[in-house]
Amino acid sequence: MTFFPKMTKSQRIGLLFVILILFIDMMLYSLLIPIVPYFTETLQPSSTMMGILFSSYAVAMLIATPIFGPISDRIGRRIMLLIGLIGLALSTILFAFSDSLALLITARFVQGLAAAATWPTALALLADLFPPKMRGAIMGIALTAISTGTLLGAPIGGWLFEASGHRTPFLVAAAFTVINLVLVYFFLKDESSRSESEKLQVGGFLRHPQVAFIAGVVLLAEISLCLLEPTLPVFLTEKLSITPATIGLLFAIMTLAYGLIAPVAGSLSSRVNPFTLMFVGIISLAVFMPFLALAETLWQSALAMALVGASVGFTLSPTLATLGEIIDRGGSGAYGTAYSLFNMFHGVGMVAGPLAGGILTDVLPASAAIIIVAASVFSFGILMYVMLRFKQNSLTRSAGKEMKM
Template identity: 80%
Template sequence: MAVFTQMTKAQRTGLLFVILILFIDMLLYSLLIPIVPYFSETLKPSSTMMGILFSSYAVAMLLATPIFGPISDRLGRRAVLLVGLIGLAASTLLFAFSDTMALLITARFVQGIAAAATWPTALALLADLFPPKMRGAVMGTALTAISTGTLLGAPIGGWLFEISDHRMPFLAAAAFTVINIVLVFLFLKEEAARTASEKLAVGGFLRNPQVVFIAGIVLLAEVSLCLLEPTLPVFLTQKFSITPTAIGLLFAAMTLAYGLIAPVAGSLSNRFNPYKLMFAGIVLLAVFMPSLVWAGSLWQAGIAMALVGAGVGFTLSPTLPTLGSIIDQGGSGAYGTAYALFNMFHGIGMVAGPLAGGILTDLLPVSSAILVVAAAVLGFGIMLFLQLKASGAVRVSSSKGEMHSS
């Protein structure tokens, strides 16, 4: 894309480091998945303890994100990124040498705190480096790095586990993270000194109709995605009698489609009304979700998974540059605080999705629960868009991709 040929050396370096940081973050997040059976067999945890293990990441991220976003606005992106990467390395080493569930949960909690430092700060760094007309494409690329890390974490972890032992995936990931720390320390240049103007009135920001709409869209997309992770494998296994490897490939198709569509949707948000793109993504997601239930064969299920992943990617990608543009409207450079709020919406979805899925599948068959969720996503998406239109808070020039207050 033309936008990448227009980058300065500083912009290319910053984007490269953001890609590496977000990639390693999500690689570490999914690295645990293939090693769970080993811990289940050796430590004999209850289902409740396993639930706490997986939810502790999102809980820690929710608690720590409001702290790190504003800190990066005041102290600078480089320092907070280094703190987050050091936390990721420490949590990964703790995973490698954990021999109790308490230590595993602690490691996952520390990992969530580290992600609270890296995610919003990395996105804020992109907003610092790139003008609004370039942010859509680069933010979409950042989302692709996230999906790639998620996609590769489980198979890499499983392969390293098989050729060695349960510690090897974590030790290898820790080594990769340490290399990343050294590179950031040596080559990522600190931006100009922070200014007093880089503050955000969080209360007013959250009352902004545009931000309310984005928050609602992020929650709908994340809840839908995270709801499928614990419920869909059981449904597909029962329907098609498939192996865990096949389940993994189906989810890989969803993640791959997400990663491929994200930069496309990000680029489109520079040319068209991003709010209409987000709404279109939610409508597509709601339309595609029932195909998961109606798929009559394995290849149809794979196509359905890819369509759902593409729907989520198309929905979420325009939210990132649009949040940056809202900050620009206010004349503030407090991108760290803004993307910390995005991270919080993301974390709430990670917690609420599996919880909603568990409640619904206790009351309904999985197929019915997915149809109910699709209808709810469509209904709430329409309601959010109508509220945004009624507020008259924004209009977008599609020729320039610039937002203006009415």
């Protein structure tokens, strides 16, 4: 990409640390997955308690995100990133030595608190460092770091677990996190003092038509993606008689497609109307989701997974840079608060997606549930885009009348 030679030293260092932080955060998130059977066998938890274990991450993130994002606008990005990395290291060590379900849930909850500190702060740091024309592609790279961490976490965790037991994956991840913490402490410079203008009226910000559209798009994409995690493996196993390893490969294909398309969509958002890109992405997601239910072979399923993953990446990548541009127009510089709201939309989708999938598949076949969700995404996507255009045209007409008076 042509903008890399133009990056300053502070921009390169900041981007490198954001990539490392987001990568390690999502790697830790998925590291637990291959070790779940071990905990299930040794602790014998109920299905409800396992659900609480996995949802505790999103619950903690939803609680803490609106607190940590605005704080980073006041005290600076470096301090908040250090706090988040300390939390990640502590949660990972707690995972390694947990001998009860209560401790596992506590570790997962602390992990969610740490993510609430690192995610919005890391994205806000990129918005601080890069001008609007570069943000689209840069934010796409950040999303690629997230998807790469998600992609590699489970395989790394499984390999380390098989090599030397259930504690090793967590201890290795904790060591990696501590190294990252030390590097941030010594090499990421403090920003200049924060401005008093860096405050955001959250209520007014959320009522902004463009922000409301972004919130809706993020929710639809995240709900769709997270809904597939608990429902699709069972459906594909029954329909295609495939192994767990093959299911993991299919989800890896989806994550890889997400990571590859994100920088492309982010780069396009600086040249093409980003709201059009988001709309195209969400409609593509709705169109491709039914192919997951209709696929009759493994190759067809792999192609459908890739198209769904690419659609989600294409949808979400422009949202990050566009939120930053809206903050720029308001003149506040409160990127931490803005990206904390993005994190909240993401968290709501993580909670609502599996819940919706569970409810629908309790009363309907999985294939019918997927098609119904796709139709809902298609309908809501069109409705939100029409409402956005209507509100923007209304504001334009009102501004024109005021100029004539």
